[in-house]
Amino acid sequence: xxxxxxxxxxxxxxxxxxxxxxxxxxxxxxxxxxxxxxxxxxxxxxxxxxxxxxxxxxxxxxxxxxxxxxxxxxxxxxxxxxxxxxxxx
Numbered sequence: 161x162x163x164x165x166x167x168x169x170x171x172x173x174x175x176x177x178x179x180x181x182x183x184x185x186x187x188x189x190x191x192x193x194x195x196x197x198x199x200x201x202x203x204x205x206x207x208x209x210x211x212x213x214x215x216x217x218x219x220x221x222x223x224x225x226x227x228x229x230x231x232x233x234x235x236x237x238x239x240x241x242x243x244x245x246x247x248x249x
Contacts (some may be wrong), residue, residue, distance in 0.1 A: 197233070214243070216243050
């Protein structure tokens with residue numbers, strides 16, 4: 161499966177819980193998009209100005225989940241803000 165293909169996003173939500181995309185692939189024309197599936201199976205997305213911020217947010221959410229527990233909407237919003245992201249949708 162080509163992970164950069166926008167049609168792959170729903171399958172990735174089911175299979176892995178989150179997916180990272182570069183600008184122009186889907187959803188946003190500028191910036192870097194991170195999509196994620198919260199503990200209650202709600203899909204969420206955020207846009208970042210830099211790839212480093214997007215990747216940092218993604219890695220930090222993974223560490224949070226592994227060490228502290230499920231990623232809720234509140235946790236998602238805090239981490240997106242911490243990495244200078246903008247919530248989408």
